Amino acid sequence: MNAHVREISVALALGLILLALAIFADSFYQPQPLLSLVTGQAPALIVTCGVALVMIARQIDISIGSQMAVCSVCTGLLAAANWPLGLVLIAAIGLGALLGAINGLFVAVLRLPSIVVTLATMVTWREALRWQRQGAFVNLPDGLQWFGMSQTHGQLTIVISALVVLFLLGLSTRHLAAGRFIYAVGSDVEAARLAGIRPQLVTFLVFVGMGALTGLAATLHIVQSPQVDPNSGTGLELKAIAAAVVGGVAISGGRGNLWAVFLGFLLLACVSPALIHLHIEAYWERAIAGAIILAAILADGLEKQTARFSHPRTPSVANG
């Protein structure tokens, strides 16, 4: 079976949507609204890259939406206290890394299942924030929006930052030994340990990286508006995990690549604006997104089935 089936099919679906938009609603392609649309999605793309790595390492992180909210509010407060932008960025990344490290500590060191750990931290961060802020927005200083640049420049900076992150992570997973270790740990923890890899360290660092990326995404998020909503990041975890799944990341770990995840992300991100521009009722958005995810999982399932029957030399039949 072709190794790039997933990339090709997702790219085809994406191409079809873009083509439909080009034919029936070319208003979609007006530069400024399109740039705004893309900018709005950039933070989620960064988070999606992180979650893809977490899933490749055979873990899951559903606390990222809450992490995003905490990082957004905290960095907003720092910015409101007139910290310089550079320090705000570093603080955001550091805070995210810290939150990720807490997840990592429970999952990697105490060996608790990540779904439960991050469910707990998801609720804890979200509720603590709600209690602390009582729903109040953070007003940001004037100079912060769009990094103090013109809107277009600010938007371009955000989009390019997100693409650079994607690009660097995509290259690292492919060309760095560290990336290979993530795949090894996700495929078979015990085999990885026996090969001298330290699976707990790898898992811990993946969660720390996840948090750091969330912190960066939070910064790129808050500079887009004059206020920080303490409810930001709600539902982000589902969006990111869905994009990773559509991009072919195996929920059972060890498989997936960030380029395909990027395509999956674009496909899901397109659905809602496409519906609006094609004047289809927006109620359909979630149903269509759900159908895409289901199709992706179905494709994985079918691939596994055919693999079982078309390779007689897989272990199950090998000793014949």
Add this chain to the structure above:
Amino acid sequence: MSDPCRSAPLLQLAGVHKSFGAVRALKGVSFELFGGEVHALVGENGAGKSTLVKLVTGALRPDAGEIEIMGNRVAHLNPARAHKLGVTCIYQQPALFADLTVAENLWLRLEAPGALGRVDWSACRRRAGQWLERIGAAISPDSEIRHLSMPEQQLVEIACALGTGARIVIMDEPTASLTQKEQHLLFSVVRNLRQNGAGILYISHRLEEVFTVADRVTVLRDGQSVGTNRMEELTKAALIRSMVGREVSDTAPPCGGAARDLVLALRHLGCSASGVRDVNLEVRSGEVVGLAGLVGAGWTELARVLFGITPADSGELQLNGRAVSISSPRDAIDRRIAYLPEDRRRHGVILDMSLAQNITLAIHRRLFPRGWLRPRAERQLAGDSLRALNVKAGGPDALAASLSGGNQQKVALARWLATQPELLILDEPTQGVDIGTKREIHRRIRDLANQGVAVLLISSDLPEVLDVSDRICVMRNGTMVATLPPKTGAHTVMAYALGQKGAAV
């Protein structure tokens, strides 16, 4: 025993074909199994044995040809139907539910719920106890499967098969994880079944067993039946010849020359967590030391201590004359120890990764000192080692999952040879591997020793340990009870392993 061939066969296959895509696994095989006989099925890996078994158990359907069970032609066999017709199979890897108890597992296989779906657990436990007793297994019906060792699980499987009262019993490598003692249990079960008129289809790579237990043997080669003979008409050499289709020396390469420097020395080494205690052992460069004993005697546990998986907590471990502590596999690899684990399917190779990635996994820091992968260097190194070990595969980029078991084992070995170890620990290196590959691996072990590697060989296949080792160390209850010279007889080794002879270290 009456001549079984006069009665009608229990199982008959006529001209059966089966293909998987382009691979023709069976090319017109005909085969007969009579009641009251043990019929061995032998052949190299990939000869079609497992496919044939799957046709009989209904897991696969033949493309052409006929299957008759008890004289009835069965066209659409499925596992449930085969079960009903009295076919049962004991697989190489026990297929039991790990979190359920022995009794619950037996119930799931053998019984149906009563009125309103009620289960009479006390009766069920009693029956489970009876079945276990009948095969002489000392296992409580209340133990959870995951607390049982592999051989114990295998015995539960066998009890299951007996409980079904099946007329056709298929045993696929039933002794792969059994030691001598459990093997004898198994053989007596087999003879018992035969006496009661069941037909036993016995599949094994271990020819000694086939000669011990079988009445007739059918040899499969490349999906075709080469012939069926009564055991007494055959010699071992003739059987191997017909399996392989060429001459293969049945004996391991001769033991090497003088051993050199002391590589590994253990003084009163122990690890309370894994039950290893007071082990004294020396392994020299250029020497193959075999570890023998009953399964559960602590050999794998000892290997895991040496490799830092469960670090030692008492005694001393010396490498090249210096006392060291090894607290993780990483430590062990840095000190040039390599460990080929038991159970390659789970931990030997990573199935989702390519062969090249598998082979370089333990040498990343040497091959990629800056952390950047170098695909060309990686593929070249992998290609060389695949050639050196004669791995049959599409090349370094093939996925490990696409290889047969024997070839996966070679890839696992290649990974550890790539680390250029000083001490190589091999845990069941030839389990489930065909005889040709087995000899290749034995030759390779000897080559390595000749190149100065100290080899510690662990195997439940006693003839293998006796053949390949320069010295044999016998373990019992987590400690070393004897060190014996090469060419020691099997019965002497077993006497120490069973505790009939005292310690003689």
